[in-house]
Amino acid sequence: MRQVGLILENGFQIMGLSALAAFELANAELGSDGYRMTLLSKSGGIVRSTMNAGIETVALGVMPDTVMVAGELLPGPIAPGVKAFLVRAALEARRVAGVCTGAFVLAEAGLLDGRIATTHWAHARHLQERFPAVRVDEDRIFVQDGNIWTSAGMSAAIDLALALIEDDHGAGLARNVARRLVVYHRRPGGQSQFSALLELEPRSDRVKNALTYAKENLRNALSVEELADAARLSPRQFSRVFREETGQSPAKAVELLRLEAAKAMLESGRHAMDVVARDTGFSDRDRMRRAFLRAYGQPPTSLKRSLKLVGTEELE
Template structure:
């Protein structure tokens, strides 16, 4: 999955009509390297060549031995490249090499706490899609590497090229770095059609009060039956679930739109900016304004 970031750079060159990027896949010794998914990947050895950008892919940090040559290459890359980056657990390489000490970084949420406990000098932000701290870029796992690559293209060539590449790859335009790795709808995994229909209705009508009675009517259950079934299937109350959906919608609007905080609060059902600010502070540990600042495009 980490290698899925490579086509972003290739398609950016195609859109420009010139070889702006050249991508190589490297390993310590070169030759075929077996991936965790099964396919073998052909690589070139590290060598002495200096690169503009060096990205370290992830592996299982519990199983992978980090060789001294790999760590030395990471340190040399940090000293010679314009930027270095990691995808998923690739940041364990950067951390072991001492390149993340005192820096903000993220990784796949499964390994975020492991990264923090192993390397206490790293300021782990475990619920970010990607983080840029100076010349060091780190991303969450799986498809977040594509968002990281698109952000790099936007940084190098502007938003129009990045948007065109995203469309070519049939993905949404890159998610902002501050966006959460978790989706409320994915986590609210209702088992019955009735509860799922209530969740879908809630997401489409966030500006409404969305009382238990209202949602129960959509599910064709009595309020008492609905509340009991909802908690049994999702593990939380309808009110808590609605707040999470509102938080997710408001966060996306903060990152992607120019609406004011007051407008977003109204459209997502928080009634006013104060209530939304309180909910954000409880859920994310920071107010809406901070979320918006963190989502701004990175600068060179």
């Protein structure tokens, strides 16, 4: 049985506990071969969240197989005892993980020096400024660098836990746990923290419905007429309302959705360029390349190189 210890300090963000739900459901699948979970703190006893919920903890001592650190809404200095325990954990535990702003705790203990790490996007630049030796990637869902793992905020704690479960027991179990949690099977670590649908921020249900339709039918041409029909508006009225609510033309918004989907497919490393272009509605590689250059200032192959996922084909 693998031991998972989650370190809490007063002021922890309660959403960080969601990671333990994934391990709990893994136990339902694994039985006695699963996980033993322990809530830890420097001295043990009651630790309170930002919502003032009290959680009983055990004092730091025996080293778990996997050490996790919960994040705080406002990351601050860590207790010397916690720091010393984490320094030891980097050498003795099989894995150490920071959930959300838990990355600040790992960084203060020196565990992230020279490593790639992530955290909630709202705190990423602060992390980089405070700990310049850390290579902060502010746009990732989670990052693994050696035996050190870090995740973005809030719901990304579940993605991190599912990734750890997959690391232990394979994709099949992680998929079953995700199904029990009623979440999408583990988002790839390289997936962006941002969503084109969230960035567009439509107000009305009609525009939201049109964008959802577009996202689910990227292979289609997605003309203004097709989107207007999904919104149950005339093409002229749809174009006007769409721009008022999103600040974008329908064509530009569709391109953003195609880019987001294409980027996710490329980051998975499992698809050829032609397949990505076809499945995301770009029609051909050259059109996709031009869209990438407009949006990211680099072609798709440069993205793949940066993720160390380049295959044998090139799109230059």
